[in-house]
Amino acid sequence: MAELQDPANISTDPRWIAIRVSRINLAISAAGVLLAFPIMWLLVGIPLAFRLAILVLFVLAMAWDLHLILLKGRQSVRSFYLFDRDPAKQPDAASATTSKLGIRLRFARAALLDGDSGREGEVLPGAFVSPWFTTLRYRLPDDPSWRRYWPHIIPLWRDSLDAEEFRKVRIALKWK
Secondary structure, three states: OOOOOOHHHHOOOOOOEEOOOOHHHHHHHHHHHHHHHHHHHOOOOOOHHHHHHHHHHHHHHHHHHHHHHOOOOOOOEEEEEEEEOOHHHOOOHHHHHHOOEEEEEEEOOHHHOOOOOOEEEEEOOOOOEOOOEEEEEEEOOOOOHHHHOOOEEEEEEOOOOOHHHHHHHHHHHHHO
């Protein structure tokens, strides 16, 4: 894994794409909460204690979702940049054919990660690309083996990036 430059120098590097909190994602999550609460009380055949237990679990899940949407999580990605991977530098031939794109990441709480200012990984195929929403799937070199089946995902909404950066990310994911 290549070490990244000092975080103070990253701000001047034009390759880094900063991720903002998405208002679209917040609105969709709020709409889900507002629609789910009345539906919960329409379940007539279920005892009140069971409905209240489901409601508490639902509120906890929504609090966690809000925590992730606001990019407050320890592993929340705050900025990244994509780069072409050099197949000659890959350790084995199998990983050289899996992805043409690499990714460098900066996390929200980099100070909590033992002073780690960024990580480098590979972009996995199978990204969802649309004009409003894009998912970027990636894997880090030290991930456990189960991450092959459940990779890291960065949800990118249209309002979470600048328009030109969002277009460039969509093109890179679609054509590389």
